[in-house]
Amino acid sequence: MKALVDWLDSRTGIRDLMHEALYERIPGGARWRYVWGSTLVFAFFVQVITGFALWMYYSPSAQTAWESVYYIQYQTAGGWLLRGIHHFMAQAMVVLLALHLMQVIIDGAYRAPREVNFWLGLILMQIVLGLSLTGYLLPWDQKGYWATRVATNLIGVVPLVGPALQQIVVGGADYGHHTLTRFFALHAGILPASLVGFLVLHIALFRKHGIRYKLPPKFADTSFWPDQVLKDAVACLAVLAVVLFLCIRPMFSGEVEPGVPVTWGAELGAPADPSNQYSAARPEWYFLFLFQFLKLFEGWGESGELLGAIVVPGAVMGLLFLMPLIGKWNLGHRFNIGLIVILLAGVGYLTFAAINEDYQANWTDRGQFAELIPVIEELGNDPEKINSHFAGDAAKIAEYREQYKAYEHYRKSDEYLKAVEAAEVESHRAIELASGPQMIPPTGAVTLLRNDPFIQGPRLFAQHCASCHTHLPPPVAGAEPSPLLAKASAPNLYGFADRAWLTGFLSPDHIAGPNFFGGTAHAEGEMVGYVKDTLSGWEADDVRKVVLALSAEAKLPAQAAADAKDAAEIEAGRALIANEENCTMCHKFGETGELGAAPDLTGYGTREWLIGMISNPMHERFYRDANDRMPAFAENENGEGNLLDAKSIGLLADWLRGEWMRPSHEQVAAEPAAEPAAEQASSAEK
């Protein structure tokens, strides 16, 4: 062994090298306060290792970036941990950088002869921030996409070269493949390579000048190895422990419940979609202060953004660069310490303000606005109305304006939190669909969401149906029914054609109520009359059989088990419906009855029936001229000039029927729930 080392030493001089590396003198002994630089090197080392591993799976393009990150996170053994470590270590690195910088400034370690090394450190800080900015986009999820749009749009504000610079960074006029390939080249190539280069210089200069210490040292000198190395190693262990804790934090926060998807490690939002409103857009937390800072330039016009995004942050960086020169002045060091304290306080304050603005609804009692809300609904921000309401009393008007402002702040935060929740639902759904048997098509995961009734149904309904119809689950016991119900002019379609819905519909107490025909012209129609006068006299069990039989026509996925179980009663119900003295007097049902007087009950509530009804309620199969105001959404079979395309109508029908891909653990849970839900709904009706 010794012979081998001797040989190597004679060829390379390794002994001297190792000696120099390990036995650097540390005046005054090893100290905990010297660990920050080493933890940063450690953090970078972790990022390189985990980054290389991620690289083996990552594929930068608009159709594969999210998809490959999804695959790392959910389909690769240990992938969540790998990505989690990379994600949280990046955040740890920013925190460590701030500590390192603060210590260097407070200790005056930037002063001669260490000026150049201080500047190298600031350059390294810029590179690390650049790495985190570029890394945020790479998953190509909604969060990264919208944050990057803002960041790159701000580049465009730079005078003269801004637009060109923006185009170079984005890789063209629009965001797409080349935005990802460029950001990836920066993130995995150019920036880390520069970081290594500057880090080598930084450490070399640090070794040249040695540790800056306070005179006189209280303790005896030691060498780097092993005393300081041990302290550094313990500090790195602490950093790693924090990062690992963040990766597995759901284990400690009680978020783990059976059947509920848990995000281990870093979260992955829904795939990026420029047409999908994303009101939860925020930068990474350590950039929140810059985000908040931009809000301050209200009413500054064009110069506000230039100041807030470019000039002021640039000037602050410039001041940091000047610190070694300022430090030469008598009071310079104190000035520098004051400056860094003020800067950090400002950053802290802005970060707090951003978080407070977004999350205040979580700790604000909505009840305090209870009396105010009706007033605000009436007056709003209309100066004339406010003036006349308070009869020109300036004090009261000022008070109202304060309250209005407070309420709007609350509401804004509430909207934000709802947007975050909606974003979580969407990202869970994207992951659920990607993990489903269909997997991800070559057009990318965004297609899965665009073709998903669970996601698109509510949107289509809100846009095209909700001005007349409601879709409200029965209120929980004791709760007031939604005020929307009274305003609606068409039936509540929640659970359309299921047993609970039909039980309510065929009940004389409810058919003319707000959940069914109450708001329509049919409230005075023959069906309501029949239910009130004739059906009310039936045996309850016969009505139940009719409900079961008619509901079975729909073949609702959630009722499949119940329909199979009640086959005998359904058969009896079918006979009741088909009896020419009952339903088929007016309705057609299979082979009996005729079209023309009332909607066809054959296949009532099936996908095909719903598509037909939405497409054209005036069709002879449905309401003909008795149709009450419902538009025909796809009158023309060739598709031209229709209000809705066939795909959208299909999505609406699927959503109304509760027919969408469900993960395997939910399929088991959904079926036995059908019957109790039905009872609950009919009792809520009363």
Added chain:
Amino acid sequence: MAKPPKPAVKPGDDAQERRNFFTKVAAVVIGGFVALVPAATGLAVFLDPLRKKSKAGEMLPIAPLGVVPDDGIPRQFAVVTEHVDAWTQSKQPIGAVYIRRLPGQEQPECLSATCPHAGCFVAYDQPTDTFKCPCHNSSFAVDGAIIEPSPSPRAMDSLESEIVDGEILVKYENFYTGKAEKIVKL
């Protein structure tokens, strides 16, 4: 075959200094050239996006007129078109617009959903009948006019629209954000 080294010449030897000068010039020129060729090639490709033009600016069908009732309430629509992204072409949404019609008016008003401040997706706030940006708090009246004080330097970007055969067409364009003037991104 390498020539044996020439004996060192005393300083002040003009011929030797001249030779030294030419050696230096040659070393810098050749060294510079071999470094410049890959650097310039790389730079040219790196700057290629400057040549690329956005395809936005055509009249694109958004929705049938019938889905925008003349109630003055803006409705959100995706802008779907054949989109070329480097090597792929597919029909996909490239952005979103708000369209509304004033009572009794056939001609719709169309606004881009992109915030003119920094490019976030502006949301329509029904209770106050205004547009609110979820990012830096810019807010706009329902017709897109800026509500001061706002960090946004201009009103929401209105887009040209027309009705052809009962279908609303919109000229969808992107504009530079953060500028007082509406400048089209080409």
